[in-house]
Amino acid sequence: MDMTLPVQTVRTTCPYCGVGCGVTATVRPGTVPIIAGDAAHGANRGRLCVKGAALGETLDLDGRLLHPVVREHGAMRRASWDEALDRVAGGFASIVAEHGPDAVALYVSGQLLTEDYYVANKFMKGYVGSANIDTNSRLCMSSSVAGHKRAFGEDLVPGCYEDFELADMVVLVGSNTAWCHPTLFGRILRAREARPQLRVVVIDPRRTATCESADLHLPIKPGTDVWLFNGLLSYLAKHGHGDAAYVAAHTEGFDAALAAADADCSDPAQVARICRIDQGKLLAFYEGFAATSRVVTAYSQGVNQSSSGTDKVNAIVNCHLLTGRIGRPGMGPFSLTGQPNAMGGREVGGLANMLAAHMDLDKESQREAVRSFWESPRIAAKPGLKAVDLFRAVEEGTVKAVWIIATNPLVSLPDADQVRRALDKCALVVVSDIVGATDTTAYADVLLPALGWGEKDGTVTNSERCISRQRAFLPAPGEARADWWAVCEVARRMGFTGFDFEGAQAIFDEHARLSSWRNGVHEAGRRVFDLSGMTGMDRQAYDALEPIQWPVLRDTDGAVTPTPRLFADGRFAHANGRARFVATAPRAPVHAVDGEFPxxxxxxxxxxxxxxxxxxxxxxxxxxxxxxxxxxxxxxxxxxxxxxxxxxxxxxxxxxxxxxxxxxxxxxxxxxxxxxxxxxxxxxxxxxxxxxxxxxxxxxxxxxxxxxxxxxxxxFVVEWQAFVLSRTALAVHDVANWTRVQGDGFVRYELAGRGPAHAEWARTVLNVDEQADWIEYDDVGAGVYRAAHVLEGRLEACVFVARRAAPLPPRQWLAGLFGQEKLAPMDRATLLAGRAPQLGPDPGPTVCSCFGVGRNTMCTAIRKQGLRSPAAVTACLKAGGNCGSCLPEIARLLVEEQHGAATA
CATH class of the missing domain: 2.40.40.20 (Barwin-like endoglucanases)
Known part of the structure; x- marks a missing residue:
């Protein structure tokens, strides 16, 4: 490394979950950026999970889409941006002219920056005139959105991350927080270490990694959350744990909600039977919730992703409204967002049933407010198609063009084969992505190369309403461009004005100005979402923007004030200022298990x-x-x-x-x-x-x-199983089953098949000719085959085959051979023998990814050295000492080993 080259450190935000961790990228020309946690960012205070810590390993350009591509006579060919954009704009315009605005659609993503999201919604809802723009956030957060709007009058998360540390009880519902929001989970555990009275309750049908650190786990039957929380509401009311004064002054609808709860859930014994949990544990939860003032109830996909997801959210919120535990430090319902900018997408109306700036499609005055601000020719007059219905409409032919941006619906949507049929029939499929080959891009008529993380510039909003900058620290590769730029170019080609943005800063300023436009003059009263304190920022101020929680207002002295918590004054966003209890009648999932699908x-x-x-x-x-x-x-x-x-x-x-x-x-x-x-x-x-x-x-x-x-x-019956490690990607599709993952300097394939799998098959898979340096071992009777391809003394590929139930050698020791420039004679022998005795025992599956510590290594150390705590394991092996994501698994291994020793 040339240490004389200039070094730049850029503060940005992680592109993974909704925690929204701050990241620093230290860049030296010609080297891989060094990624670290940003100690100055309030979300993570310098910590990163293993995914965030590994971001620097994901920034290469292998597989990147680097230039526009169009389909012509069934084949894909490279095109200029002008040709590709003209095809998109012309296709959309002609379909709208012939079939109307609702014949086209956009399907976007929580991976987009707020500025991208804003422009896409302005384009569709204000200029095309259709609300057929939905997002993959529909798949993870829309039940929370709907529940918030019903209860609070607006899509609002009341609290902040600090509340998890101030609480005396944290209830995690349908959330494997330890794996899905690791840095936030770490904050909870560190708070409990400082204050042992903090109790953690996990409500989840599975015993996940999160449960390893729980004081109480309720493994409820899937789909019974409403029974559980209706039972809690009934229990709190029956035993006098409600805040009657708060309910009377700040809410409405309590009697109907309690009647719905009492109808099926007033008897804890019955609730326990329905939820299939121990009644004693159920009562322990109810009594603990009742006795603890500072309670945070956090919920995620296990609550949202349900045919009764909105009712589940409101059943939880009802319990906090009854006790008045909302808007104050250390308490409140909290929606844990799944994607890095699902919240930002909601701010700009990213869902098909919303308008920008938290305004409503079903309110004429708010539709007109948005239209007048945009000075647009029209505004969508009704909700658009939600994700599942959108792709059904594509298959039926009522939607004839779809533009998919930064998401892969052929994998992520339910009934995903239906999405394949839909795209196969669609007259015009446009895909904007950073990757050239995905399940979805295979069906594109036009492919547009987008900027990825580290290249694009804008803002994201995390689960606690904190707006953070995502800053570019890498040059745009090839011809890749920002998603907002591509949408603006298509809009201009369709003859629309209002899309002459010079950069992300100009888009954000318009977004902020819209948030306060005619705010407070409509029938719903003043909207809580308000960025008026952020309007008028120039490029320098935008570039220097520090993380800040909305609403962001400017006081009479001109000072900008963020808002960590909402509803402290007991006033909500409904027109009358009151929160609403929602009656939630429990119901089972729509499709029940049966004899055919048990x-x-x-x-x-x-x-x-x-x-x-x-x-x-x-x-x-x-x-x-x-x-x-x-x-x-x-x-x-x-x-x-x-x-x-x-x-x-x-x-x-x-x-x-x-x-x-x-x-x-x-x-x-x-x-x-x-x-x-x-x-x-x-x-x-x-x-x-x-x-x-x-x-x-x-x-x-x-x-x-x-x-x-x-x-x-x-x-799934096969005759043999195998694995292949190869420096180059292989065509392994002619087997019964295969999977592929990236190794360090090689690609790893796990294979299974029927019929012969010996020398001829192996040479074909590895694409090796008769003159290659090829070493092999073949025991036809035992069904064992091993071979390796050596090129100029270096291991190029190897393959190991065994009968279906027979063991295959550990993969880990082979990985080291790919790091050698030359194979030693002993290495050749160990390849054929299928073992490497000089390297010691198999470390087992990876537990700690940061330090590469395997399960077997860890268990051996626990047994032989008498380790009794995760801290002792960390001191011995380093495992768990970096990001901490593996600490729940270490805790579980400690329990298993101690149990095994006790029963031996």
Missing amino acids: LALNTGRLRDQWHTMTRTGKSARLAGHTPEPFIDLHPNDALLYGVREGELARLTSRWGAMVARVTHGGGIARGSVFAPIHWSGQTASDARVGALVNPVVDPVSGEPEFKHTPVRVEP
């Missing part, structure tokens, strides 16, 4: 991966924790349905199927099964869990039922 599928995220792995999939470190898709189910269910741990199985629903390896994670109740969401057609042959997911949606929010799909499981 198991309930739950889906979710993994600790070290993000969405469809287009970013995290580039990091070998992140791949080590969970290198394959899996199906997690109870051992008794596995026995009942004839599938074995470690072998492949097929999971089937009424909508689709997937294949993955069976595991017994220990956290699944009988009758349930869990599968992760991350694998796509680019990383596995048949592991898109979205293809199975039932497309039923919440009737209020339109959010799909990702947490309860009836499925069956059966063996």
